[in-house]
Amino acid sequence: MKPALERFVVDYLAELVEGNTAIFAGAGLSVPAGYVDWRELLRPLSKDLDLNIDLESDLVAVAQFHVNASGQNRHKLHKALLDALSRDAKPTDNHRLLAQLPITTFWTTNYDKLIEDTLRERGKIVDIKSSVPQMATTRPHRDVTVYKMHGDIDRPNEAVVTKDDYERYSKQREPFITALAGDLIKRTFLFLGFSFTDPNLEHVLSQVRLNFTTDQRQHYAIFRSRSKQPGETDDDFAHYRARQIHVIEDLKRFNVKVLLVDEYSEITDLLAELVNRYRRRTVFVSASAFNFDPWGQPAIIEFAQELGRALIADGTRIATGLGAGIGDAIFTGALREVMRTKAIGIEDGLVLRPFPQSGDPTELASLWEDYRQEIISQAGIALFLFGNKLKDGHTVPADGVVREFEIARDQTIVVLPIGATGSAAQTLATLVIGDPDKFTPELDGASRGHLAALASHTPDLKSLIPPIVELIRKLQGKV
Template identity: 60%
Template structure:
């Protein structure tokens, strides 16, 4: 990964944690889903006018020309929007990755429904605002707000497309401009698939720049490095390459830093990195014990409480099913740290206590659902102990083995702490011997890290530091 993109990932990750990240999506984000860009959308209208769309740079003007030639009749323009966008094409990989991030604010000039559909598929409640009256209402318990500042395919008659529409925009849809200006001041935007030729956005950026001349918030935009097109002359290629350089430099005036990629696949790569690193801020602790690993119960309680305090103090969120013999101590340690910090319980803990009173087939289905759901929140899973008592006999916890399988299936990085014995030891042996398949996220140091955690210390609390070091490696991102 390029250094300037890695620096962006570090910065934007901080904004995600603070709840200050936002997205602005342009047509380029939707094209890979099978939708046409603005040039292709109005190509039929251009052909009716006898114009070569490839020679046109002011596409808004072309749309206006067609309306003028039709006697102010916008029917064909509306029809073009519907025919090009009405189908519910499936979201792209980039849409799905973005939907996994805790981004509450989304802006777009696109008419399609890819953003809201991807968010809903991720289980989020979405508040869509494509018309001014909608700005005055708030959907209860919303997870994300999507501002469609140029309208929606469901309302093609209100689509912002012509020169007249843009000229009337401040009067008829000025509330969107005000809302966007506020978000540009309070949030860090990532512009994806956007060309920065929208006159409304230009107006808003200028207003923000003039108001906050020396205190502009930094934003990011992604551009693909200009490459030579088939049949393009040297002179034309040099012209467009130079123009892109000048645009990138000009955007600095507005606090927008451009991330250049050679291939669009690089966008998917850094979005996946963002998802992985954000999820790794949540650690699932899989732990249960019937014999305390051969240590005294008080020693194990101290170990687990210290683990809970240490994780929360480092800004990590804990996910747990509060396993038998372990859960109370983990919760106590975590809550003690929460009460001494500025974090809320929800920010520090995800708890799914298992209903142990249930028996039979129903409980098996419920426990499987519980495990799948809680592990889905995490990016790292730590496995400790893993024993249970059945009919007076000590056995390995098969539930922990299932949690290990789920974690790997979901792409969650695993850390089996073999020094605690039980199922954790069985998992650690397998991870040490097959580290490239089981713990590749730890890199080439994985065998040594896992082996170190297999050592049984005199007191279990001595395992805290090597555990935290392994977690820190995973939370630090790819090298």
């Protein structure tokens, strides 16, 4: 990854953790899903005006010209919007990655529903703001607010399209300007698929700059480096490349730092890295024990408590289902560290899903499966310890731990079975170490060696804790 992109990931991740981020999405986010851009949307209308849309740079003016020529009748313009945006389109990888991040505020000039639909697919409650009356209401228990500052395809007659619409914006849709200005002050924005030619946004950015001359919040935008287009002359290419440089420099006035990529696929890689690093802040601990041999119950409990404490002390969030015999010890150690430091809230350091024990066995099995799927989905690393239970009077590997390993693999979570703890963890470690390219592609050679070393029996379980924490730190990008 380029150094500038790596610095962005580190800085933006810190803002994500603090809950201070927002996304501003332009048309470029939706085009890869199959929707046309503004130029293609207006192409049939430009023919009515005897204009060549490929020679036009002011597309808002073209929309206004068409309304003027139609005697202020917007029917054909609205129909063009509906024809272009009403058909089904599937969210892109970028939409899906953004929906996995803990971002609670989205702004967009797009009319389509890709952002909100993708968020709902992730089980999030979305509060849509596409009209002024909606700005005065709040959806109960919302997870995300999506501000559609130019309207929604469901109301094409209210869409901001023409010069008239832009000129009236500050009066007719003033609450959007006020809300956007507030978010630009308190949140770190990432602009995606946006060209910064929208006069409404420029007005708001200018107001923020004038009011906060020395303490503006840092924002980011991603541009593709201007490359020479087929059939483009050297002079034209030089012009457009120079213009991009000037735009990038001008955006510094608003404290917007532009990140350049050579290919759009790099944006997907960048978002995937953000998702991975954020999820890896949370470690799912899969563990259970009925038989405590050969160390004895006190030693295993002490180990589990110290491991929970060490992970929290290192800034790792723990997710656990409180596995039988040991899960409570991990929770206890983690909770003591949270209460001791008071640096974070309990909910910020621990994700708990105690497994219900009473009820119909068939219904319980289904509920446990749902529990496992949900809690593991919140983590980016899964740690497997011990894993045995009593069945028909005999100690056997815990099938719950094995199932959690399978779910973690299905969800592309990094799996770290600690073989030295024996039982199911030992079996899983043998499997993983035997085929690292299949089971641990995320680990480099040194980390694979460390995991293999953690499969060797030790009389002192607590000696496993420093290398476990170090392995997790490396996966989290802390070392």
